Amino acid sequence: MKSPIGHLIGGELVSCAHARLQDVYNPATGEVLGHVELAARSTVEAAIAAAQAAFPAWSGILPAKRARLLGRFMALLEARADEICALITLEHGKVLDDARGELHRGIENVEFATYMPELLKGEHSKNVGPKIDSWSEFQPLGVVAGITPFNFPAMVPLWMYPAAIACGNTFVLKPSERDPSAALYIAQLALEAGIPSGVLNVVNGDKEAVDTLLTDKRVQAVSFVGSTPIAEYIYATASAHGKRVQALGGAKNHAVVMPDADLENAVNALMGAAYGSCGERCMAISVAVAVGNEVGDALVERLGAALAKLKVGPGTVRGAEMGPLISKPHFEKVRGYVDAGVAEGAKLAVDGRGLNVPGHEGGYFLGGTLFDHVTPEMSIYRDEIFGPVLCVVRAHSLEEAMALIDAHEYGNGTCIFTRDGEAARYFTDNIRVGMVGVNVPLPVPVSYHSFGGWKRSLFGDLSAYGPDAVRFYTRRKTVSQRWPAGGVRETAQFAFPA
Ligand code: NAD
Numbered sequence: 001m002k003s004p005i006g007h008l009i010g011g012e013l014v015s016c017a018h019a020r021l022q023d024v025y026n027p028a029t030g031e032v033l034g035h036v037e038l039a040a041r042s043t044v045e046a047a048i049a050a051a052q053a054a055f056p057a058w059s060g061i062l063p064a065k066r067a068r069l070l071g072r073f074m075a076l077l078e079a080r081a082d083e084i085c086a087l088i089t090l091e092h093g094k095v096l097d098d099a100r101g102e103l104h105r106g107i108e109n110v111e112f113a114t115y116m117p118e119l120l121k122g123e124h125s126k127n128v129g130p131k132i133d134s135w136s137e138f139q140p141l142g143v144v145a146g147i148t149p150f151n152f153p154a155m156v157p158l159w160m161y162p163a164a165i166a167c168g169n170t171f172v173l174k175p176s177e178r179d180p181s182a183a184l185y186i187a188q189l190a191l192e193a194g195i196p197s198g199v200l201n202v203v204n205g206d207k208e209a210v211d212t213l214l215t216d217k218r219v220q221a222v223s224f225v226g227s228t229p230i231a232e233y234i235y236a237t238a239s240a241h242g243k244r245v246q247a248l249g250g251a252k253n254h255a256v257v258m259p260d261a262d263l264e265n266a267v268n269a270l271m272g273a274a275y276g277s278c279g280e281r282c283m284a285i286s287v288a289v290a291v292g293n294e295v296g297d298a299l300v301e302r303l304g305a306a307l308a309k310l311k312v313g314p315g316t317v318r319g320a321e322m323g324p325l326i327s328k329p330h331f332e333k334v335r336g337y338v339d340a341g342v343a344e345g346a347k348l349a350v351d352g353r354g355l356n357v358p359g360h361e362g363g364y365f366l367g368g369t370l371f372d373h374v375t376p377e378m379s380i381y382r383d384e385i386f387g388p389v390l391c392v393v394r395a396h397s398l399e400e401a402m403a404l405i406d407a408h409e410y411g412n413g414t415c416i417f418t419r420d421g422e423a424a425r426y427f428t429d430n431i432r433v434g435m436v437g438v439n440v441p442l443p444v445p446v447s448y449h450s451f452g453g454w455k456r457s458l459f460g461d462l463s464a465y466g467p468d469a470v471r472f473y474t475r476r477k478t479v480s481q482r483w484p485a486g487g488v489r490e491t492a493q494f495a496f497p498a
Pocket residue numbers: 147148149150151152156174175176177205206207210211225226227228230231248249250251281282384386412453457
């Protein structure tokens with residue numbers, strides 16, 4: 001039997017006898033690929049101890065030297081892209097092109113981390129008082145933990161630790177136990193690049209591992225990306241244990257299609273945004289709000305025609321546009337939502353249930369599904385389905401469409417398709433959502449902007465990566481300094497210094 005996927009602790013691949021194991025599947029076939037160890041508390045504590053031990057030396061290294069090591073890491077990620085993408089597709093199921101896109105966006109974040117010496121320069125004021133200079137500097141926190149979801153097994157970890165370690169912290173990553181291999185492989189490349197042992201550690205596991213990270217006194221901060229109920233739990237628990245926390249949660253992203261939109265472009269954009277990665281993206285568009293019935297009818301007709309041509313198949317097959325869902329339970333959950341939508345009275349315009357992918361009957365494939373005449377009280381509208389299901393809602397005006405979006409519990413991403421600059425500006429100015437696109441269906445910020453939603457899509461004050469990461473992974477210290485001239489006598493001052 002293949003040995004189970006273990007952990008990377010203090011620069012060594014570690015396996016624990018008698019560890020609990022979980023199956024890892026190939027979602028395109030339903031076959032068990034192997035097993036992942038679920039770390040016990042003591043294993044996670046060993047990883048935290050390794051990170052703690054590495055911190056003094058690593059935080060003392062010149063920021064430019066840390067950046068150079070990250071530059072080497074970036075080069076290795078580029079050189080080994082094929083191996084990494086093969087692992088992503090094997091365990092996650094997304095098509096290879098999509099895996100490449102994910103990795104590329106992850107590498108962008110490593111590149112951003114290589115600018116850290118510039119970003120850590122701090123703030124300086126000369127003569128804030130008589131012969132007094134003052135500056136603020138940004139010091140690392142210590143041991144930082146990251147807990148990541150299944151849907152971007154390479155990119156989301158790369159949102160976190162490159163910036164964190166570039167700032168001088170050491171890191172313990174807990175990737176998703178459903179597709180753990182890419183994160184572990186990539187962490188080994190960091191070692192190969194020369195990042196010292198213990199600076200980056202990976203523990204695989206479930207709630208037991210996460211709870212250890214949330215409660216251990218040595219962990220100073222926690223970055224989390226995943227579903228909203230868990231994000232809320234992470235935020236409450238880690239905060240109660242005195243840690244700085246950012247917890248990014250789920251989403252229900254709406255695209256507004258205005259009567260003046262270029263409908264063909266909008267349909268093509270919606271196809272990729274709704275069905276790319278089988279809808280398993282936190283920025284996926286899952287609701288299209290058609291402004292006006294004419295747009296609604298035309299949109300549904302054209303989406304239906306495009307769905308008839310959507311190529312669903314294993315991610316490794318050239319030309320496949322959409323792969324399987326991550327797991328059998330998730331497949332059943334998503335199919336259950338399609339059943340619920342029908343029962344709740346939405347019009348099922350395209351039914352993805354019952355899709356057959358020849359030779360892959362055991363895979364978790366669901367065809368692209370389209371609902372029309374969806375209304376806000378339906379579960380398919382309220383809940384994040386995280387599958388290839390697009391709901392079309394009809395609205396009479398832009399204001400009505402925006403009221404709908406604002407009333408939703410999530411506020412991660414949104415987009416408007418229009419040719420009207422005034423409508424676009426009104427939308428971007430007023431919508432209560434964190435990431436907004438104008439004719440851009442997936443407005444995922446590039447690495448030098450930060451990523452974060454509003455409302456119940458983000459718990460915490462700082463977003464992921466970009467400038468916010470520099471603030472999240474450092475602590476400000478402000479120093480005021482005065483060197484009195486020799487021989488000058490000072491008198492006691494009892495008033496507050498002004
Ligand atoms: P998830 O919440 O089930 O798991 C995320 C992480 O939390 C995993 O590492 C998992 O092991 C851990 N976890 C799960 N249950 C736990 C528990 N009870 N206690 C402690 N830890 C627990 O999410 P997922 O299914 O892996 O990922 C999909 C979700 O992530 C979707 O909701 C999606 O919208 C969200 N997501 C959000 C963003 C964002 O930036 N906002 C990005 C990607 C994914």
